[in-house]
Amino acid sequence: MPLDPPPLIDLRSDTVTRPTPGMRRAMAEAEVGDDVFGEDPTVLALEAEVAALMGKEAALFVTSGTMGNQLAIACQTRPGDEVIIGEGAHVAFYEVGAGAALSGVQFVVAGAGGFFGVDEMLARVKPEAYYYPRTSLVALENTHNRAGGKVLAQGEARRIADAAHARGIAAHLDGARLWNACVASGLTAAELAAPFDTVSVCFSKGLGAPVGSALAGTRELVHRARRFRKMWGGGMRQAGILAAAARYALAHHRARLADDHAHATAFARALGGVDGLAVDAQSVETNIVNIDLSPPLRAESLVRVASALGLALNATAPARLRAVTHLDVSGEQVLEAAARLSRAVRAERLRAGAQESGPATPA
Numbered sequence: 001m002p003l004d005p006p007p008l009i010d011l012r013s014d015t016v017t018r019p020t021p022g023m024r025r026a027m028a029e030a031e032v033g034d035d036v037f038g039e040d041p042t043v044l045a046l047e048a049e050v051a052a053l054m055g056k057e058a059a060l061f062v063t064s065g066t067m068g069n070q071l072a073i074a075c076q077t078r079p080g081d082e083v084i085i086g087e088g089a090h091v092a093f094y095e096v097g098a099g100a101a102l103s104g105v106q107f108v109v110a111g112a113g114g115f116f117g118v119d120e121m122l123a124r125v126k127p128e129a130y131y132y133p134r135t136s137l138v139a140l141e142n143t144h145n146r147a148g149g150k151v152l153a154q155g156e157a158r159r160i161a162d163a164a165h166a167r168g169i170a171a172h173l174d175g176a177r178l179w180n181a182c183v184a185s186g187l188t189a190a191e192l193a194a195p196f197d198t199v200s201v202c203f204s205k206g207l208g209a210p211v212g213s214a215l216a217g218t219r220e221l222v223h224r225a226r227r228f229r230k231m232w233g234g235g236m237r238q239a240g241i242l243a244a245a246a247r248y249a250l251a252h253h254r255a256r257l258a259d260d261h262a263h264a265t266a267f268a269r270a271l272g273g274v275d276g277l278a279v280d281a282q283s284v285e286t287n288i289v290n291i292d293l294s295p296p297l298r299a300e301s302l303v304r305v306a307s308a309l310g311l312a313l314n315a316t317a318p319a320r321l322r323a324v325t326h327l328d329v330s331g332e333q334v335l336e337a338a339a340r341l342s343r344a345v346r347a348e349r350l351r352a353g354a355q356e357s358g359p360a361t362p363a
Helices: 022-026 041-054 065-076 096-101 120-121 154-166 178-186 189-193 217-233 238-250 255-268 297-307 330-357
Strands: 058-062 082-086 104-108 135-141 170-175 199-203 213-217 287-293 314-317 320-324
Touching: 022 096, 022 238, 022 330, 041 058, 041 189, 041 199, 058 065, 058 238, 065 096, 065 135, 065 170, 065 199, 065 213, 065 217, 096 104, 104 154, 120 154, 135 154, 154 189, 154 314, 170 189, 170 330, 178 189, 178 199, 178 255, 217 314, 238 255, 255 287, 255 320, 287 297, 297 314, 297 320
Parallel strands: 082 104, 082 135, 135 170, 170 199
Antiparallel strands: 058 213, 199 213, 287 320, 314 320
């Protein structure tokens, strides 16, 4: 009789969490109204709370981080403009070409590894001539997803935004995991958002809400974003049920992000010495761990082997895995996850070795 598979440990993303009992109660008891008419009291309360947390005049509740980022682009660019981003930026890598499709912009990459400096940004700004695209926006990401949850240095962020503003270029912060950056840096969300004209923050990454993000900025920008949100089909009705989950997450799940960071570091350390894996525990700053693979290991194949052992991971490159800790995995579970990945590596290396040796040749 086949054995039952082990309980799944899902480290693919911090978006895979389930609402907690307290969050479900808050959702069930939420006071609601029609948000398109501006009459949902829970949405209005969330938007006011986020605006205050970000130190901005206004905020808009939206369905996703992608919508928040793309609204920021649409409100601060014109078709044909260029947006300066870092390598692997979410706005270009994971948002289905929305910048081009919805706003008609093109992206220009500055620096390497996700972040860039002032000089690298300025080298990408087009001169002012009618035959050049206009550089209208610079977008930074904090924390940076593909860089392994790295925290953007605040001094550099301010220098970049100041240099952009001096040239009439707006600055946007993709803060999908800004809450993690707050915990890691010790700075408030308002301090991290201060240099930027707009900032997007997510409630379903890290904080454990089932749906939703917010875009914060000036009243004028948020008013424009509200029109685009409706145009793109993002106007919600009794959205207070979702906003209540976000408000609960803000109240109860921010401080505990330190646990996720500690679990990510423990996971990385537990993988130290596993042949074929390169993981630098010292470089883990928040809740994301990048795991680089040596031949013959390949990410997609190793993901399948690990899945059979009850561990879900993401392949983010042909030779890279990503693991993300979150409120649905405990310290004990991340250590078990490391043990399962180690077993998956051994099994995959044995399989690859058997393939290389091939069948026995008759004498």
